[in-house]
Amino acid sequence: MLITTTSAVDGRPVQEYLGVINAQSIIGANIFKDIFAGLRDVFGGRSKTYERVLEQAKEDALRELAEKAQALGANGILGVDLDFETIGSGGSMLMVIATGTAVRL
Amino acid sequence: MMKSYFGIYHISTGAAPAECSVLVFDKKMSIGYRTADGANHTAHWPLQEVQASYELSLQQTRVRHQGAELFIEGKDAAAFIGEMQEEIKKPWHKKKGSKDWTRNLLLLLTLLGGLVLLYFLIVPWLAEKMASNVSVNTERQLGDAVYDAMGLSGSEDTAASFVLNEFFAAMEVPTAYSVRVTVVNDNVVNAFAVPGGRIVVYSALLKQIQSYPELAALLSHEFTHVNKKHSTKSIFRRLGSKVFIGLLFGRFGSVTSVLINHADDIKSLTYSRKLEKEADIEGLELLMQRKIDAKGFEDLFRHLQQAAPSSSLPEFLGSHPDIDKRIAYIREASKSAVIEEDQRLKTIFEKLKQ
Numbered sequence: 408m409l410i411t412t413t414s415a416v417d418g419r420p421v422q423e424y425l426g427v428i429n430a431q432s433i434i435g436a437n438i439f440k441d442i443f444a445g446l447r448d449v450f451g452g453r454s455k456t457y458e459r460v461l462e463q464a465k466e467d468a469l470r471e472l473a474e475k476a477q478a479l480g481a482n483g484i485l486g487v488d489l490d491f492e493t494i495g496s497g498g499s500m501l502m503v504i505a506t507g508t509a510v511r512l
Numbered sequence: 513m514m515k516s517y518f519g520i521y522h523i524s525t526g527a528a529p530a531e532c533s534v535l536v537f538d539k540k541m542s543i544g545y546r547t548a549d550g551a552n553h554t555a556h557w558p559l560q561e562v563q564a565s566y567e568l569s570l571q572q573t574r575v576r577h578q579g580a581e582l583f584i585e586g587k588d589a590a591a592f593i594g595e596m597q598e599e600i601k602k603p604w605h606k607k608k609g610s611k612d613w614t615r616n617l618l619l620l621l622t623l624l625g626g627l628v629l630l631y632f633l634i635v636p637w638l639a640e641k642m643a644s645n646v647s648v649n650t651e652r653q654l655g656d657a658v659y660d661a662m663g664l665s666g667s668e669d670t671a672a673s674f675v676l677n678e679f680f681a682a683m684e685v686p687t688a689y690s691v692r693v694t695v696v697n698d699n700v701v702n703a704f705a706v707p708g709g710r711i712v713v714y715s716a717l718l719k720q721i722q723s724y725p726e727l728a729a730l731l732s733h734e735f736t737h738v739n740k741k742h743s744t745k746s747i748f749r750r751l752g753s754k755v756f757i758g759l760l761f762g763r764f765g766s767v768t769s770v771l772i773n774h775a776d777d778i779k780s781l782t783y784s785r786k787l788e789k790e791a792d793i794e795g796l797e798l799l800m801q802r803k804i805d806a807k808g809f810e811d812l813f814r815h816l817q818q819a820a821p822s823s824s825l826p827e828f829l830g831s832h833p834d835i836d837k838r839i840a841y842i843r844e845a846s847k848s849a850v851i852e853e854d855q856r857l858k859t860i861f862e863k864l865k866q
Contacts, residue, residue, distance in 0.1 A: 408516035408533040408544075437616065470514045473535050477544035480552030482518065482533040 408473055409483040409512065416483065416512060423511035425479045430471035434464040435500045460501060465489060468505040481509035513538045515592050519584040521545045521555075534584060538596055541575075543582060555580070560600050564593040631756055639752035643745040648688050648708065651744050655708030658747070666698035669715055675864045676713065679724075680731050682856050685798060689738055693731065701819030703730055705737035707744040720815040724854070724861035725799065725808030732795035733809075740794070742787045792838055796845055804854060806846035810839050 409416060436444070440456040447454040468489070476484050487507035494500050514537050521532040521543055532545035541562065543555040557577045564575045566587040573589040575582040604610060646654075672695035680693055689709035696714055703713040711734040721727050737743060792809065799806055817835045 408518070408535055410516065466514065470535075470537065473514065473516060474542065477533055477535060477542060477554055478552070480544060480546050482531070482544070 408477065408481075410469065410473060410487055410507070411483070411485060412487050414486045416485070419483075419512040421483075421485070421510045421512060425476070425481045425509040425511065427506065428472060428475045428479070428484070428509050429504060429506040430468050430475060431502060431504045432464045432467035432471065433494065433500055433502045434460055434467070435495070436460045441499070461491070461503075464501050464503040465505075468503040472505045472507060476507075476509040479509045481511055483510045483512045484508065485510050513596070515589070517584045517589050519543070519582050519589075522581040524579050532582070534582065534589070536589065536592055536596065539600065541593070559593060559596050562593065564590045564597075566590040627760070631753065635752040635756050636749045639748040640745050642752075643741055643748035646741070646744055646748075651741065652689075652708030654744065654747070655706040655710050658706050658743075659710055659712075664696050664698075664712070666696040666714070669695040669697050672715065672718060672864060675860060676718075676727075676731070679727060679857060679860045679864070680735070682860055683728060683731070683798070683802060685732070685735060687735070687739055691735060691738065701816065703734055705734040705743060707738070707741070707747065709738050711735065711738065717815070717819075718864075720819070722811065723805075723808065724857045725805040726811040726815075727808070727861055727864075728799055728802070728804045728857065729795060729806075729808035729812045732798040733791045733812075734795075735798070736791040736794040737787070740787070740790060742791065746784070746787070789838075789841070792842060793845060796842055800846060800849045802854065803850050803852040804857070805851045806842060806849050809842045809846075813838055813842075 409419075415421070436457060440460060443456045444454045447456075469487075472484060472487070484507040487505060490504040490506070492502040492504070494502050514535060517534040517536070519532050519534045520529045522529055528548070530545040530547065532543050535542045535544075536559075539559055541557050541559060543557070544552065545555075546552055557575075562575050562577045564573060566572075567574045570583070571586070573584040573587055573593075575584070575589070575593065599607065605614070673693060676693040676695060677691075680691055685691075691709045691711060693711045693713060695718060696712055698714040699716045700714045701717045701720060703711065703717055705711045711731065713730070713734075717730075721730065796806055796809060799808065813835045
């Protein structure tokens, strides 16, 4: 399975377009992560705790996207786009939406 | 965790090979392939059931599962599948992420422990410290506010109040407070002290009192509540815990109502048992110094017990120590007491009973 943000793959022409697919992952950082991130906000520096949450949400979304593509008989996803949003009261949860075109290369 | 590959899939040994896409996750792998008739299929293999090895001669990773075979270019897939299989076999506490959970749990426990400590030890301690520094004047104002908030239904028996004040003055107790005894007409057998020196005795209790040592015991007990700032301390303690809860949960509205709420509590004498015992013991000392019969306490307790049979509650549930225990420690403490009749107190008491 080839997952790429480009609209074409060098040397491998698209044989079949199988449609636009999307997947989302909504993830809440727990209260401890919020506390640690809050400390980072005060003292400055990178918040590894939130970064890990974001990474997890992105992985989950891409994993779901790949499974959907596979179920369609695709062996590639082109033009993948990742959207990041905060939702929930006070923006306490993270949402990642992955969109792409399932293709057969 | 996910990795994706391209591969060649044999649905069974010797079957025609099919190009496939392979997704390897942390617990399973899925193989998407298309059969000759153009239909799409997906096979799901649990990782603990597959055998993955790198075939050096083919320069390919070979994965087998129940007679089916899969070939993936290179050795990365074999390494990744092996790594995931190792992770599955690990006991829960060694798995990735479990360290985070342990740390969070510890943090939570520490946080809770800290809050419990703060609420049950530090806040009451601080509140008592503050209460001890309140001036007599402020206490008096506080006491008046509490007394007004009570809105006692019964009218004051001014004649009895006058005699009781005379009686207390005759006891000659040295104090910074100006003690005022108020007798309120009510059929509740009770008495209580408010901060700043006011002692309220209900007429029903006064009727039950049969001797001057008993009255002296009652007044000295209530006086100790005043003198030791028991009411003020419990108001501060309660205020402290309300502020703490308010800070924790962000609701401050309830704090202002403490005074009024507390008025009812004082009426029903909800000091802690520790404070009650202190009032008993110190009150007894006042009696003994004045050579008044300590049996007054015993009689008082008996009368209170008769009036409130509900004190069949186990001691730890009640605000006061168990009556029998109170009698026992009073007896113990007054063993060597010298008793002399105090004519002056006796005369005043008889005036009350006329």
